[in-house]
Amino acid sequence: AQSVTQLGSHVSVSEGALVLLRCNYSSSVPPYLFWYVQYPNQGLQLLLKYTSAATLVKGINGFEAEFKKSETSFHLTKPSAHMSDAAEYFCAVSDGGATNKLIFGTGTLLAVQP
Amino acid sequence: GAGVSQTPSNKVTEKGKYVELRCDPISGHTALYWYRQSLGQGPEFLIYFQGTGAADDSGLPNDRFFAVRPEGSVSTLKIQRTERGDSAVYLCASSTGQGGVQFFGPGTRLTVL
Numbered sequence: 001a002q003s004v005t006q007l008g009s010h011v012s013v014s015e016g017a018l019v020l021l022r023c024n025y026s027s028s029v030p031p032y033l034f035w036y037v038q039y040p041n042q043g044l045q046l047l048l049k050y051t052s053a054a055t056l057v058k059g060i061n062g063f064e065a066e067f068k069k070s071e072t073s074f075h076l077t078k079p080s081a082h083m084s085d086a087a088e089y090f091c092a093v094s095d096g097g098a099t100n101k102l103i104f105g106t107g108t109l110l111a112v113q114p
Numbered sequence: 115g116a117g118v119s120q121t122p123s124n125k126v127t128e129k130g131k132y133v134e135l136r137c138d139p140i141s142g143h144t145a146l147y148w149y150r151q152s153l154g155q156g157p158e159f160l161i162y163f164q165g166t167g168a169a170d171d172s173g174l175p176n177d178r179f180f181a182v183r184p185e186g187s188v189s190t191l192k193i194q195r196t197e198r199g200d201s202a203v204y205l206c207a208s209s210t211g212q213g214g215v216q217f218f219g220p221g222t223r224l225t226v227l
């Protein structure tokens with residue numbers, strides 16, 4: 001069975017500071033990993049995905065994530081936070097199999113302080 | 115050109131009533147997913163369609179929940195005898211097929227009084 005754990009339901013950073021959102025996964029097969037962002041009253045938007053190519057994945061809006069198999073982690077980072085980054089972020093895992101359904105973490109709400 | 119759309123955006127109903135939630139996927143996407151997002155939680159998988167058939171309905175919580183996709187495009191999620199615990203945001207996603215990125219709609223917020 002696959003699962004995702006997101007440490008920290010709320011994270012607050014200052015504008016311009018480093019953003020680090022943590023995600024650990026559990027999977028019995030090589031995982032496909034995703035980060036989605038959800039702005040208020042909007043649908044989930046894909047930030048980036050890992051599908052067994054390069055371990056450092058670059059996404060939209062300056063975000064990137066590194067797949068570390070030894071740590072079963074896929075943490076999301078951004079060097080410098082913008083006010084517009086305030087949103088909820090979800091990490092998800094899929095086995096890439098016939099269904100390709102996503103298993104989501106509980107989300108991390110990012111606040112950016114001026 | 116348009117993304118995934120869902121109607122209605124909000125639905126308020128009374129306990130015991132029947133509701134239908136509609137999803138219009140991106141044109142040409144053969145795969146369609148329904149998820150449910152309860153307050154403070156991540157989305158949870160309900161059902162997956164490949165074309166017209168439900169290829170995986172393992173996430174449906176009980177037999178009050180049913181979904182159809184008769185022509186391989188629009189899908190309807192049907193909930194009978196609604197309960198207060200059914201209150202959640204119901205999300206629809208579509209993709210080009212196996213392994214494709216899922217694109218999500220804005221969701222339908224269901225409130226059961």
